Amino acid sequence: MFTGLVTDVGEVASIAPRGDLERIRIVCAYPAETIAPGASIACGGPCLTVVGKGKGDDGSWFEVDVGAETLARTNARSWQVGTRLNLERSLKIGDELGGHIVTGHIDGTAKIIDIEAFDGMKRFWIEAPPKLARFIAEKGSVALDGTSLTVNEVDGSRFSVLLIPHTLAVTSWHARQAGDMVNLEVDLMARYAARLVEAKVETTNEGALADVRRL
Template sequence: MFTGIVTDIGRVLSAIDIPAGRRTRIATRYDADGIDIGASIACGGPCHTVTAKGRDGERNWFEVESGAETLALTTAGDWREGTRLNLERSLCIGDELGGHMVAGHVDGLAEIVERRDHPDSAYFRFRAPHALARFIAKKGSVALDGTSLTVNEVEGDEFSVFLIPHTLSETTWNERKAGDRVNLEVDTMARYAARLAEFG
């Protein structure tokens, strides 16, 4: 589990196709000695398992492998050398829950419809896949590219968020523009509530 609070911005060093999908090596500020093989790290939203790790001089890195499902549902298939990714290590018992409960299981892709920059914030409007829009509620939580965000307004399949300068500077969000696709994970509680309502 994760919280949607980004703790590093990784950079893709290499991404190659393998029989099982795609293998990506990511540079990180995380100490390679403190990363276990098999550990879970959210990379741009989707949870990945660390399959290798190391250090080249002062640069730490780890590798992950993305399967067919991940490549189909997320932006992982678009990762190239130089791509920057929001990173978060998995939650430990006793850690502060600063965002909301995030599983790292991306549901689909949302498209940025509009971006407007203000002196103290940036406004983003998104279009969600129709099948996922019902899980997104005003003032509810949503994870976008691995970042826990509060929904501002909802209208049909579209919703908006405001990002403060800190979020823009500490994540990859300052690079995002209209037309970009981002990884969307709806709130787990909303998903369960909708499922229970089916049996109401």
């Protein structure tokens, strides 16, 4: 589990195809001795498992295997050497939950359609896939590229988020441009609330159908 509070920005150092997956090395500021093999690190949003670590001329690094499912569902398929990634290590019991509950399980990708810059801040307008847009509500939470953000406005399948100067400075968002695809994870509570409503409707419909059959 994660909070969506970015603790480092890593950089893709190498990508090695291995059948249906890719082994990716990411340079980071985390001390190598504190990175445990098998640990979970959110890399640009997706929760990935550490399969190797070490130190190099550029600092510490860790490696992750990115499978076919992750490549298909996220923007990891477009990562290249030099791509900057928002990083967050998994939540520990007792840590401050300053963002919102994030699983690192990406629902899909969304497109940046417009960026408004003012007073050192940037407002991003994002277009979500229709099947995911129903989970996004004004003043609700959303995780984009592993960053916990508050939804400002919603207009159909489009919504906006505002990034303050600090967030722009400590994440990869300062380099984002219109047309970029970002990893989207909808709020966990919104997903379960929608499923409960669907289940209630299904139960009501089944009950109504049973009543008709008895007539």
